[in-house]
Amino acid sequence: MKVSRLMSIGIALLLVLALASGALAQRKVTLWWTVEYSAEEKAALEAIVNDFQKETGIKVEWSGYSSTDLWAKVMAGIEAGNPPDISQVLSHSLVLLADRGLLADVSDLIEKYKGDMIPSGVEASYLVNSKAGKRSYYCIPWGLYTLTINYWTTDIKKAGYDKLPTDWQGFWGAFEKAQTVTGIPAVGWSLSDRAEFDVSWPVEQFIMAFGGRLIKDGKLDVGPENRKAVIEALKFHTKWYLEGKSPKGVTEWGDPDNNTNLQTHKMSVTLNATLSIPRWFYDKERDKYFNETASANYPQPGPLGTPYPVLTNIYPMIIPANAPNMKEAKAFADFWIQKRNYDKYIRGLEARFFPMYKSTFDDAYFANPKDPHIFPTRQHFFGPAAPVNWMLHPGYAKFVIGHGWHKMVSRVVVDKWPPEKAADEALEALKRAVERY
Amino acid sequence: MGVARTREGWGREAWQSYLFVLPFLALFVSFILYPLLSEVYYSFTRYEIGLAPRFVGLKNFAGLIQDSDYRQSILNTLIYVGMGVNAKLALALLIAIFLNREFAGRSLVQSLFLLPWAAATISSLLSFRWMLDTDFGVVNALLPLVGLQRIQWLGQYSTAMAIILMYHIWKYLPFWTLIFLSGLKGIPPDVYEAARVDGASPVQLLRWITLPMMKGLYIICTLISAIWTMGDFITVYLLTGGGPGQSTNVLATIAYRFAFRFGEFDNASACFVLLFPVMLVLILLVIRKLEASAYG
Numbered sequence: 001m002k003v004s005r006l007m008s009i010g011i012a013l014l015l016v017l018a019l020a021s022g023a024l025a026q027r028k029v030t031l032w033w034t035v036e037y038s039a040e041e042k043a044a045l046e047a048i049v050n051d052f053q054k055e056t057g058i059k060v061e062w063s064g065y066s067s068t069d070l071w072a073k074v075m076a077g078i079e080a081g082n083p084p085d086i087s088q089v090l091s092h093s094l095v096l097l098a099d100r101g102l103l104a105d106v107s108d109l110i111e112k113y114k115g116d117m118i119p120s121g122v123e124a125s126y127l128v129n130s131k132a133g134k135r136s137y138y139c140i141p142w143g144l145y146t147l148t149i150n151y152w153t154t155d156i157k158k159a160g161y162d163k164l165p166t167d168w169q170g171f172w173g174a175f176e177k178a179q180t181v182t183g184i185p186a187v188g189w190s191l192s193d194r195a196e197f198d199v200s201w202p203v204e205q206f207i208m209a210f211g212g213r214l215i216k217d218g219k220l221d222v223g224p225e226n227r228k229a230v231i232e233a234l235k236f237h238t239k240w241y242l243e244g245k246s247p248k249g250v251t252e253w254g255d256p257d258n259n260t261n262l263q264t265h266k267m268s269v270t271l272n273a274t275l276s277i278p279r280w281f282y283d284k285e286r287d288k289y290f291n292e293t294a295s296a297n298y299p300q301p302g303p304l305g306t307p308y309p310v311l312t313n314i315y316p317m318i319i320p321a322n323a324p325n326m327k328e329a330k331a332f333a334d335f336w337i338q339k340r341n342y343d344k345y346i347r348g349l350e351a352r353f354f355p356m357y358k359s360t361f362d363d364a365y366f367a368n369p370k371d372p373h374i375f376p377t378r379q380h381f382f383g384p385a386a387p388v389n390w391m392l393h394p395g396y397a398k399f400v401i402g403h404g405w406h407k408m409v410s411r412v413v414v415d416k417w418p419p420e421k422a423a424d425e426a427l428e429a430l431k432r433a434v435e436r437y
Numbered sequence: 438m439g440v441a442r443t444r445e446g447w448g449r450e451a452w453q454s455y456l457f458v459l460p461f462l463a464l465f466v467s468f469i470l471y472p473l474l475s476e477v478y479y480s481f482t483r484y485e486i487g488l489a490p491r492f493v494g495l496k497n498f499a500g501l502i503q504d505s506d507y508r509q510s511i512l513n514t515l516i517y518v519g520m521g522v523n524a525k526l527a528l529a530l531l532i533a534i535f536l537n538r539e540f541a542g543r544s545l546v547q548s549l550f551l552l553p554w555a556a557a558t559i560s561s562l563l564s565f566r567w568m569l570d571t572d573f574g575v576v577n578a579l580l581p582l583v584g585l586q587r588i589q590w591l592g593q594y595s596t597a598m599a600i601i602l603m604y605h606i607w608k609y610l611p612f613w614t615l616i617f618l619s620g621l622k623g624i625p626p627d628v629y630e631a632a633r634v635d636g637a638s639p640v641q642l643l644r645w646i647t648l649p650m651m652k653g654l655y656i657i658c659t660l661i662s663a664i665w666t667m668g669d670f671i672t673v674y675l676l677t678g679g680g681p682g683q684s685t686n687v688l689a690t691i692a693y694r695f696a697f698r699f700g701e702f703d704n705a706s707a708c709f710v711l712l713f714p715v716m717l718v719l720i721l722l723v724i725r726k727l728e729a730s731a732y733g
Binding site (some may be wrong): 072075076080093096097100101102131192194247248249250253254262266342382398401402403406407409410411414415436 | 485488590591616677679680681682684685698700
């Protein structure tokens with residue numbers, strides 16, 4: 001009798017303890033984020049995490065990765081049923097994940113702040129979900145970016161220019177002329193599989209410049225006009241290397257290599273998806289940031305004598321549809337994008353990415369005409385602008401993920417194929433990728 | 438004998454045996470058998486991220502065979518395994534024979550020789566990459582000094598594949614040399630002694646004693662090394678990333694591409710399932726060889 005009473009009391013106590021521990025268990029949110037560039041970026045992330053924890057009492061368990069590692073990790077986490085509550089992915093995989101219904105609909109958050117958001121960012125976040133048969137907002141476009149043009153003003157001056165010409169021929173011709181004077185290769189951008197957007201994006205941008213519009217109203221068009229644009233873009237993209245006007249190693253460059261090569265003045269100009277190169281000058285050699293280098297707006301009109309859109313893209317924050325702490329994830333996302341918090345964060349990134357809010361864009365930091373890098377790049381968002389094609393179709397995104405453009409470029413510079421043959425192979429692969437959807 | 442003597446005794450001892458084997462069995466089923474069978478199953482389904490697997494028969498295999506990148510990866514795997522393993526083991530045996538001789542400073546040479554194997558794989562791969570960088574690499578900095586032009590080591594297929602093979606041999610040669618060295622130490626000295634008394638030359642000792650007695654071990658090492666090399670991912674992934682133009686992928690890197698870039702677990706599984714018969718034959722050969730050397 002005594003024993004059974006004792007046991008009953010023991011069990012009751014255990015039950016109370018279990019219930020109490022459940023009630024007391026701290027609410028948390030798991031965050032996987034890219035931490036790959038600077039201490040300032042990490043500090044900006046830590047600041048927003050700390051502020052959120054302090055204000056809400058919700059614990060944030062965060063870990064940092066490089067963007068490519070994070071991409072694979074998010075895919076594996078979602079599939080294994082063990083995803084983070086909040087993360088980010090590269091834009092092309094965002095499109096695939098949204099299409100398969102793997103991301104939470106964040107329309108409630110977007111609608112709340114949409115009025116102040118840059119329209120192209122909002123547009124790029126409105127994605128197809130084939131599983132649910134609808135389009136909706138499946139990410140928060142927390143960072144905007146564009147293919148920046150960074151160059152050494154000193155080289156241009158040596159070639160006899162006060163300022164870069166603004167028409168297509170004059171603009172690129174200035175760098176060719178500079179090479180004849182300085183002996184430094186004119187242009188350097190990656191032509192290798194080891195880079196990601198540093199190959200796909202310039203190819204896409206040049207296709208646009210040569211009049212190509214591969215996705216129209218959500219459909220792929222690989223007709224003769226677009227084929228011609230792809231061929232011309234490919235010729236332009238590769239001619240610098242083939243004519244000895246690029247560093248020889250571009251066929252091996254990974255994403256950071258155009259940074260190091262421009263920083264060490266191994267070429268006069270490069271294209272880069274963020275302002276990370278000027279940031280490096282700002283931190284390490286500020287005089288060069290202001291007096292020896294600059295970023296340019298795109299030369300307009302284009303090679304065909306007509307204006308063309310500058311491609312912009314988003315860096316998305318996502319909440320997986322199977323996030324274990326959905327409520328907390330939404331609370332954290334909401335906290336993050338409230339202007340008072342968001343502005344601090346985006347400012348902490350020191351213009352590596354541009355803000356999603358119009359009002360933040362107008363901040364003196366982003367709108368200072370004396371800044372030789374931020375201000376000209378800012379103009380990319382306010383001229384004729386369009387989202388990159390891979391945001392517009394999941395099949396297209398898959399083609400880009402599979403390095404379809406990389407292969408086309410490699411066919412010309414490594415295998416020495418004629419551009420026409422390489423373009424046809426790529427367009428055939430693009431057609432196959434799109435047909436699956 | 439005692440195990441099966443009485444029903445009671447057999448039962449108790451058998452239970453104990455099963456109990457001891459149980460942890461291994463649980464691990465084997467969880468981490469080898471289940472993933473393996475799942476992989477075979479997924480290879481016959483359409484199974485992409487976010488989609489439930491759906492049986493599609495041989496469709497994935499047919500698709501893969503039409504995929505030029507996949508075909509290229511098969512060819513590269515054959516080159517990588519065929520040339521890498523054979524060159525590495527032949528060299529390892531020669532070096533082991535050399536190191537098995539008495540000479541001044543032998544311990545130092547042996548220790549230095551082991552260094553590549555001891556070096557961390559990722560750091561050494563990144564060092565290779567930097568040393569071979571077209572613009573900044575030390576190798577290309579030296580070439581003009583001897584009147585040669587700089588080479589795009591990792592930017593063209595032929596040199597990139599050669600570098601992948603070279604790294605593999607450099608990195609794993611010491612391990613296999615060590616194995617062969619221990620094999621050579623196992624050959625009784627009196628066999629050599631007797632042959633020397635009969636007037637055998639060093640070449641004849643090698644031809645008629647060392648090589649025949651090392652044959653079994655050599656074959657086993659070849660098979661094991663082939664199995665390991667077939668699954669190697671990191672060498673290609675870090676050295677070339679599969680480039681230029683997806684031309685240096687091996688099966689492991691192309692399967693990774695399918696799984697973690699496209700979310701196509703079906704094609705990733707099929708990549709390896711196509712390889713299973715080859716693997717199985719190799720494994721069976723290893724087992725037969727091991728049994729033969731144990732009971733022969």
